[in-house]
Amino acid sequence: VRRVPLVVILALTLLASCSPQNEDVQELKGFLARSELAPRVFDYRALGPTDEFEVHGEVADDLRYKMVLSHEGRRLVQYVVSDDALAVRLADPAFGKKLANQLGHPTVDAALREGKWVVDPSGAPALFKKVAGQRGVSSGDPFQDTREAIRVITEYITQARAVKEWNLEDIEYRPQYDPWRYPNKEAQEVRYDLLRQPLPKSEAQTLGGQTGDAAQIGQFRKTSVFVWRNRVREICSVIDIDGHEDIRALRERGLRSNPFLANLLKVIQRKETSVPIEPRISIAEVGYPDEVAVGIPAGAVRGKLETFVSAFKQGVTAGALRPTRRMSIDECRRPPGETPG
Amino acid sequence: VRPPFRGAAVGRILLLLSAASLLLGPACSSSSDAVAASTPAPASVYEVDLPARVLGLRVVSENIRANLSRIQQSYLQSVGLFSFRESNDLLRATLQVGRFNDVADAQKARFRDSIIGQLGSSVPIRLRVGSRSVYLATGSDQNIFTWFDRKGFYVLSIRSDYPFPRTMMRKLLNTELLT
Numbered sequence: 477v478r479r480v481p482l483v484v485i486l487a488l489t490l491l492a493s494c495s496p497q498n499e500d501v502q503e504l505k506g507f508l509a510r511s512e513l514a515p516r517v518f519d520y521r522a523l524g525p526t527d528e529f530e531v532h533g534e535v536a537d538d539l540r541y542k543m544v545l546s547h548e549g550r551r552l553v554q555y556v557v558s559d560d561a562l563a564v565r566l567a568d569p570a571f572g573k574k575l576a577n578q579l580g581h582p583t584v585d586a587a588l589r590e591g592k593w594v595v596d597p598s599g600a601p602a603l604f605k606k607v608a609g610q611r612g613v614s615s616g617d618p619f620q621d622t623r624e625a626i627r628v629i630t631e632y633i634t635q636a637r638a639v640k641e642w643n644l645e646d647i648e649y650r651p652q653y654d655p656w657r658y659p660n661k662e663a664q665e666v667r668y669d670l671l672r673q674p675l676p677k678s679e680a681q682t683l684g685g686q687t688g689d690a691a692q693i694g695q696f697r698k699t700s701v702f703v704w705r706n707r708v709r710e711i712c713s714v715i716d717i718d719g720h721e722d723i724r725a726l727r728e729r730g731l732r733s734n735p736f737l738a739n740l741l742k743v744i745q746r747k748e749t750s751v752p753i754e755p756r757i758s759i760a761e762v763g764y765p766d767e768v769a770v771g772i773p774a775g776a777v778r779g780k781l782e783t784f785v786s787a788f789k790q791g792v793t794a795g796a797l798r799p800t801r802r803m804s805i806d807e808c809r810r811p812p813g814e815t816p817g
Numbered sequence: 818v819r820p821p822f823r824g825a826a827v828g829r830i831l832l833l834l835s836a837a838s839l840l841l842g843p844a845c846s847s848s849s850d851a852v853a854a855s856t857p858a859p860a861s862v863y864e865v866d867l868p869a870r871v872l873g874l875r876v877v878s879e880n881i882r883a884n885l886s887r888i889q890q891s892y893l894q895s896v897g898l899f900s901f902r903e904s905n906d907l908l909r910a911t912l913q914v915g916r917f918n919d920v921a922d923a924q925k926a927r928f929r930d931s932i933i934g935q936l937g938s939s940v941p942i943r944l945r946v947g948s949r950s951v952y953l954a955t956g957s958d959q960n961i962f963t964w965f966d967r968k969g970f971y972v973l974s975i976r977s978d979y980p981f982p983r984t985m986m987r988k989l990l991n992t993e994l995l996t
Contacts, residue, residue: 512945513945513950537945537947538944538946539946560981560984600983603944
């Protein structure tokens with residue numbers, strides 16, 4: 477009988493420690509859904525080992541949106557989707573040469589290389605792409621990555637250990653491993669952190685050993701979502717291998733201090749995990765105007781864009797957007813010595 | 818004890834119409850054995866304000882009286898089924914229009930969810946089209962768009978090889994079908 481109060485206290489303690497996190501997940505999911513249902517403008521930037529790009533976009537609704545792809549400050553491709561139609565223009569016709577010798581039917585090819593709009597009345601991409609394996613690596617299509625910048629967070633949440641509203645006083649919070657800025661509390665901005673699953677420290681903690689699925693992208697992804705007035709204002713995400721606390725500790729203590737972890741690091745560096753884990757930064761800034769107008773540009777040349785779309789994706793995968801300089805991510809990065817606002 | 822949820826009866830109508838008349842293949846994944854809470858009037862074919870052609874496709878009102886006569890209880894005042902056909906009679910899409918009766922909790926999210934949940938073989942995705950919500954599910958070789966307004970609900974099933982499904986959906990969405 478004496479144990480009953482103890483069990484009750486224990487249960488209450490567990491509930492008390494769990495419920496705020498569950499609330500944070502639900503709150504964040506609500507803000508994500510609310511943001512996706514609103515007309516919006518955004519700037520999305522991504523930097524990985526083989527690609528770097530920036531996309532400015534305007535979304536009227538889920539079926540009508542327009543985007544401009546830039547690389548290192550140069551506008552390359554304009555992209556408009558209106559229901560079933562896709563319209564494309566090479567803002568920098570020279571970019572077409574990097575993609576393929578032929579970008580489609582001769583009429584389409586000529587129009588694109590002259591910097592004219594081409595519209596394919598039934599060329600719109602699938603509404604939502606299903607990606608095999610884990611998300612977080614580039615899809616090879618900057619427009620798709622950009623379009624799913626908010627939606628993909630819901631998937632990241634399922635890979636995370638927990639979601640927590642940022643709090644400097646949180647006992648778990650370790651600022652030395654947090655690259656992102658503090659939320660602007662004066663402006664009532666709220667920051668939600670997706671907490672990562674821990675890395676295994678020994679073979680016993682894995683199912684398939686070092687060569688199996690012992691390491692996942694989500695264990696290296698530091699994602700924070702900034703919410704203002706109940707909508708997502710900014711998403712900052714980085715896949716950071718060298719900055720992972722266990723990897724840093726391993727290097728400080730020496731690789732021999734934990735042979736299992738040292739081998740796991742080798743597996744990651746050789747890209748031998750089931751989904752290759754590569755450093756990647758992605759940042760999305762979102763705004764919400766009352767209305768966004770999207771339409772197919774007048775005078776566009778009609779033609780099929782399948783060949784162009786295919787060449788574009790192949791070109792990106794082959795390095796058409798390869799970075800030649802370091803991208804600045806100062807908007808998200810916390811300056812040294814910053815104190816909570 | 819709360820009565821079984823009312824949307825089940827609507828789901829049965831959808832199942833019936835889909836299996837018997839849609840011609841595009843089964844559109845529903847399951848139905849429920851639940852019984853409706855009250856006894857609304859039997860559903861009947863209702864004249865819906867549709868143009869003779871939509872995106873060049875001929876609009877044909879299908880006869881579903883035989884199927885409706887088997888439904889004893891529902892939360893619909895009336896149901897209409899329309900097909901969209903090419904000039905060679907090839908079926909491209911169907912539209913079910915259901916007008917709610919007074920018993921239906923049409924404004925309740927739970928009521929709507931029970932309808933949406935019975936459409937297609939995939940978990941429906943909520944889309945924003947203009948300022949309205951449309952739910953997209955996939956069936957066998959077809960895409961199923963569903964939306965609601967104050968008066969009723971609309972289920973547009975489009976063959977997956979039709980090149981302009983979103984254009985058709987938006988056109989119908991922006992048309993006041995139930996006057």
